[in-house]
Amino acid sequence: MTATPPLPPEALDRLHAAVRLREGGAAEEACEKLLALSATYPEDPLIAYQTGWAHDVLGREGAAVPFYERALAGAEALDVEDRHGVYLGLGSTYRILGRYEEAVTTLEAGLVAHPGDGALTVFLAMARYNTGAHHEAMSALLALLAESSTDPGVHAFRKAIAYYAEDLDLVESDG
Structure with a gap:
């Protein structure tokens, strides 16, 4: 796979403006701007990720999937935080769409890339x-x-909870 060329400054400015719109609650406007950017730069993983995220915010999970998948295909070009977001966004979106096996596979890959991550662990547990x-x-x-x-209560029993996490079916004999 060839590397995605860097975005020109004007495109980066448009991308950052759209992200600010989404973060500010104007998800519909952000999505429109991101779709326009995505049409111009269809191979850019960051634009694809942000476009998927905007669709997710609007409850358009089915429309988000192809953007997340495109972002994941180019994830090596993303920074660590955005790669994490792609795994989490795509995995949780697959799950909500009933694509459970794909969710598990994606979230497991996310945990390989981001070991011990709590959010990925929780969403993987839901998919499982x-x-x-x-x-x-x-x-x-x-x-x-x-x-x-x-x-405090969980902390007091942390060792026991961790022990049972290893073997939930353990039954001690009485003698």
């Missing part, structure tokens, strides 16, 4: 739940809870 992998989903959530919770 949807595929019927309840044990794996619950174990991942318990491990994350034991590791990251600041709740």
